[in-house]
Amino acid sequence: MDRQDHDAYDDPEAPFIPTLATKPRPTKGIKFSPKTICAALAAISLLGIGFLLLHQPSSYIETQNPPSYFAAFNSQSYLQGPPTQRFRDNLRNDTKYITSWTSAGWTNDVMTYGNLIYLALITERIPIIAKFLSSHIDPSEPPFPFGEVFDVPRLSQAIGTPLLEWQEVKDSESQVLDDIGCWSVWESVERYKEDPRPLINYLNTDISWTRTPDWVKLTPPDEIDDHASFWSLATLGFPKARSDNLGLPNRPSPQHHVSLPPDDHLLCFDLLYFIGAQRPWEWESDYSPAWRFVGQHMRWNASIERLADTHARRAMNVPVGEPTPPYISVHIRHGDFRDQCHGLALDQCFASLPIIARRVSEVQEELRTQKGIEVTHVIMTSDELDPEWWSEVRALGWTWVDYVKERTEEIYGKWYPVFLDAIIQSNGAGFVGTRGSTMSNLALRRVQTWHDGPTRIVQWGWPGADNH
Numbered sequence: 001m002d003r004q005d006h007d008a009y010d011d012p013e014a015p016f017i018p019t020l021a022t023k024p025r026p027t028k029g030i031k032f033s034p035k036t037i038c039a040a041l042a043a044i045s046l047l048g049i050g051f052l053l054l055h056q057p058s059s060y061i062e063t064q065n066p067p068s069y070f071a072a073f074n075s076q077s078y079l080q081g082p083p084t085q086r087f088r089d090n091l092r093n094d095t096k097y098i099t100s101w102t103s104a105g106w107t108n109d110v111m112t113y114g115n116l117i118y119l120a121l122i123t124e125r126i127p128i129i130a131k132f133l134s135s136h137i138d139p140s141e142p143p144f145p146f147g148e149v150f151d152v153p154r155l156s157q158a159i160g161t162p163l164l165e166w167q168e169v170k171d172s173e174s175q176v177l178d179d180i181g182c183w184s185v186w187e188s189v190e191r192y193k194e195d196p197r198p199l200i201n202y203l204n205t206d207i208s209w210t211r212t213p214d215w216v217k218l219t220p221p222d223e224i225d226d227h228a229s230f231w232s233l234a235t236l237g238f239p240k241a242r243s244d245n246l247g248l249p250n251r252p253s254p255q256h257h258v259s260l261p262p263d264d265h266l267l268c269f270d271l272l273y274f275i276g277a278q279r280p281w282e283w284e285s286d287y288s289p290a291w292r293f294v295g296q297h298m299r300w301n302a303s304i305e306r307l308a309d310t311h312a313r314r315a316m317n318v319p320v321g322e323p324t325p326p327y328i329s330v331h332i333r334h335g336d337f338r339d340q341c342h343g344l345a346l347d348q349c350f351a352s353l354p355i356i357a358r359r360v361s362e363v364q365e366e367l368r369t370q371k372g373i374e375v376t377h378v379i380m381t382s383d384e385l386d387p388e389w390w391s392e393v394r395a396l397g398w399t400w401v402d403y404v405k406e407r408t409e410e411i412y413g414k415w416y417p418v419f420l421d422a423i424i425q426s427n428g429a430g431f432v433g434t435r436g437s438t439m440s441n442l443a444l445r446r447v448q449t450w451h452d453g454p455t456r457i458v459q460w461g462w463p464g465a466d467n468h
């Protein structure tokens with residue numbers, strides 16, 4: 001695999017926060033306490049509901065009023081009861097579980113959880129999902145619960161298995177450091193044979209790592225690649241492969257210094273980002289099992305999706321009471337991608353806006369001829385900071401969400417611009433993205449699968465890469 005693919009990993013994908021171009025209004029004296037924010041959010045969501053009931057502005061895609069999914073599985077019946085001080089006290093003795101950690105930026109962590117849940121399906125275990133870590137956004141921002149971005153009951157129903165969140169299992173406030181043995185995939189597939197993938201271990205677990213066998217590697221031993229294979233990892237969730245491999249190198253836990261074999265009740269792996277069934281970087285492939293069996297069913301939590309819709313409507317100046325019009329979403333990642341330009345001038349390396357506009361016209365044309373819809377609205381999402389570039393975007397007649405003007409971070413927190421960008425991208429009638437960006441790839445798959453929308457990926461990296 002080429003470097004570019006590998007560098008797409010650790011992908012912060014920070015949306016445009018134009019601190020250079022516009023100074024945010026001073027907020028001196030206004031300090032929201034968590035209580036005020038909760039009250040404000042409650043008020044907003046009540047208003048939102050009232051608004052929907054009164055006006056019912058139907059969108060061309062049915063995202064505003066998704067059907068309600070009543071918990072097909074009551075997560076409580078897969079645990080002993082409410083969250084406990086030690087996670088183990090809450091596990092049922094007739095149920096097997098699986099978990100893993102994340103640390104790679106939000107989009108990649110979403111893919112990691114997709115992989116974890118797919119591995120749960122093929123091992124017939126119940127996945128326990130931890131909150132998203134804010135390491136790439138702002139480490140001071142608290143972790144964000146999976147179920148507040150994704151619709152867990154709907155996912156659970158679609159995939160036919162219960163799904164637990166860590167905070168349902170172990171009390172988030174618990175001070176107990178739990179001992180556990182886990183498998184380290186990273187140590188056996190990572191090309192430089194480093195330590196287990198360093199984890200930000202806020203779950204209060206003290207982990208003793210056992211190396212996975214070398215045969216978990218997806219590609220031939222002499223090929224430089226970090227991927228492990230789904231089914232080889234799955235075998236470790238069954239008695240034979242597990243017992244055959246207990247003798248592999250083990251590291252005692254860093255705090256209690258205990259050596260533990262990999263847990264079988266709660267099967268755990270250090271990092272499940274680099275996993276494939278047949279080849280590396282599979283989330284980009286049409287057959288990707290993690291996408292087909294899990295990822296496509298990870299629909300948005302309705303509250304946050306409504307908030308994204310509100311933002312998109314304001315960006316497009318949609319009058320109150322009118323339905324949200326179809327739009328084409330665009331994601332252009334620049335930021336750290338410039339490191340891959342290898343000294344080439346950026347205007348030679350990145351696709352220019354006129355080139356991107358060509359791809360947008362193709363998507364418009366396809367929407368017109370194949371679906372009979374005329375889509376004039378274009379919403380840009382990008383981490384580009386240059387105000388001139390944004391004025392060119394404006395000159396094309398396109399728009400974007402101004403998170404500073406919306407005061408999104410102040411009101412909702414630093415996670416939200418990232419979430420809202422992803423949701424807005426995913427609800428485009430068509431989509432244009434950037435090659436090598438996992439955020440673009442996920443948006444592309446969502447638009448294709450959820451809305452049957454046309455998509456394009458813009459090439460870049462050398463002069464004229466996408467001129468066609």
Ligand SMILES: *[C@@H]1O[C@H](CO)[C@@H](O)[C@H](O)[C@H]1NC(C)=O
Pocket residue numbers: 093094
């Ligand atoms: C499993 O748990 C149930 C209830 O918590 C208990 O009654 C039973 O004895 C346990 N079984 C085993 C094999 O430990």
Ligand SMILES: *[C@@H]1O[C@H](CO)[C@@H](O)[C@H](O)[C@H]1NC(C)=O
Pocket residue numbers: 147148149150151152153301302303304
């Ligand atoms: C969506 O998130 C909200 C919190 O923002 C939460 O109260 C609600 O239960 C979530 N919805 C579902 C279906 O899980």
